[in-house]
Amino acid sequence: MRYVEKYRDEANELLRDSDLFEIPINIEDLAKKLNIEVRYKDLNKLSGVIKYTPSSDKVIITINSNDFELRQRFTLAHEIAHYIHDINFEKEKKIEDTISSQTHFRKEPLSPIERRADKFASDLLMPNELFKKEVKSIVKKLFPDRENFNFEVREIYKIVKDTSKLFGVSKPAVIYKFKSLKITDEKLTKELFNYHYEN
Numbered sequence: 001m002r003y004v005e006k007y008r009d010e011a012n013e014l015l016r017d018s019d020l021f022e023i024p025i026n027i028e029d030l031a032k033k034l035n036i037e038v039r040y041k042d043l044n045k046l047s048g049v050i051k052y053t054p055s056s057d058k059v060i061i062t063i064n065s066n067d068f069e070l071r072q073r074f075t076l077a078h079e080i081a082h083y084i085h086d087i088n089f090e091k092e093k094k095i096e097d098t099i100s101s102q103t104h105f106r107k108e109p110l111s112p113i114e115r116r117a118d119k120f121a122s123d124l125l126m127p128n129e130l131f132k133k134e135v136k137s138i139v140k141k142l143f144p145d146r147e148n149f150n151f152e153v154r155e156i157y158k159i160v161k162d163t164s165k166l167f168g169v170s171k172p173a174v175i176y177k178f179k180s181l182k183i184t185d186e187k188l189t190k191e192l193f194n195y196h197y198e199n
């Protein structure tokens with residue numbers, strides 16, 4: 001068993017033990033500390049690839065350099081999630097992620113492995129406890145007089161925008177996080193996505 005296995009579903013612990021528990025999370029540094037080589041190149045339709053080679057005991061993550069920066073960050077976190085969960089370190093393993101397997105509107109439902117990697121990536125870049133705290137203070141700053149979480153879509157979108165900037169993640173990634181933390185419900189999530197794609 002590799003030491004990394006203990007961090008399965010423990011994104012926060014992984015960050016804390018790596019001295020990286022502050023936002024924006026330095027995901028490049030995390031890869032470095034895990035001894036993962038990260039390369040950037042044109043991957044055409046792929047967003048990222050992780051490859052483990054037993055003979056050299058080497059893990060290489062390749063990120064599509066044509067994607068926009070926040071997407072690249074999320075992809076790196078996603079591939080690190082594969083590293084923690086999906087490599088058994090006995091045989092060669094290669095996982096290729098297409099653009100559509102990333103956090104945004106998807107045509108097909110994700111496999112459990114991909115869903116787990118997305119969730120872990122989201123927890124790495126937006127650790128729940130830091131996330132809730134920062135969202136609270138963003139809300140206070142934007143809407144100092146508001147007593148409850150009764151906002152219009154465009155107002156929530158402002159919160160999404162500031163949160164996205166602070167954590168270095170895309171707005172859709174924040175919208176998904178709001179949903180997974182039950183800050184917003186299904187209906188509001190849909191409205192936020194519509195608002196996002198219309199503006």
Ligand SMILES: [Zn+2]
Nearest residue numbers: 078097114117
């Ligand atoms: Zn994946």
